Amino acid sequence: MDEARRDRDAEGRARSARPRDGLGRPLPHGAxxxxxxxxxxxxxxxxxxxxxxxxxxxxxxxxxxxxxxxAWKAGPEEERELWRGLAQLAVGLTHAARGNTTGGARLLLRGAERVADSPALYGIDVPGLSRWARQLANRLSGPVDPAAEAPRLVVRA
Incomplete structure (x- = not known):
């Protein structure tokens, strides 16, 4: 692809201007x-x-x-692995919802590991999220409904 024709953001970084669906998949221009x-x-x-x-x-x-x-990129160094793990859980759920069961399971398990090794801050349900991710990864067999599978991030008081 011609470098001059690539979509760029205000800082000049490559960034697709194509619209996206709710799961982040690119749609045709104008859709x-x-x-x-x-x-x-x-x-x-x-x-x-x-x-x-x-x-x-x-x-x-x-x-x-x-x-x-x-949060992962802007947060304090000691919190970055927690936020990174949460990002991996969310993208793992994204892949699972798209029907990519292998990639979804891998990301869910990787995120579960990273979250489990992180401190429980801000009321985040670290054990519950790790358990949720492992259980979802182990039962993936096709696309899932991401809203129905959404985890609770914070322990409810």
Missing amino acids: PGVERQPEGVVRTPAQTLTEAQRLLDAGMPFHAHEVFED
């Missing part, structure tokens, strides 16, 4: 799509968890992954 999450948003941990949970509950784990990715 109606789901608005993408803005990149590089700095949120408090509570805001990150609230926004990610909203997106997971709406069946949009790809978009939740992008919210976690912002």
Whole structure:
């Protein structure tokens, strides 16, 4: 592809301008799509968890992954593995919803491991998320409904 013709963001990084569906899959130019999450948003941990949970509950784990990715990249060093693990869980659910059971299971298990090795901060249900991811990975046999499978991120009081 001609480098000059690639879609670029405001900073000049390659970024597809094609619309995306709710699971982050590219759609044809001009098709109606789901608005993408803005990149590089700095949120408090509570805001990150609230926004990610909203997106997971709406069946949009790809978009939740992008919210976690912002936290992973902007957060303190000692929290990055937790946020990275949460991003992997969300993208694992994305792949599972798309019907990629092998890739989904791998990402869910990798995220479960990373989350399990992280401190439980901000009320995040680390043991519950790790258990959820392992159970989902072990029973994947076809596409799943991402909203029905959405985990609870925070322990309810």
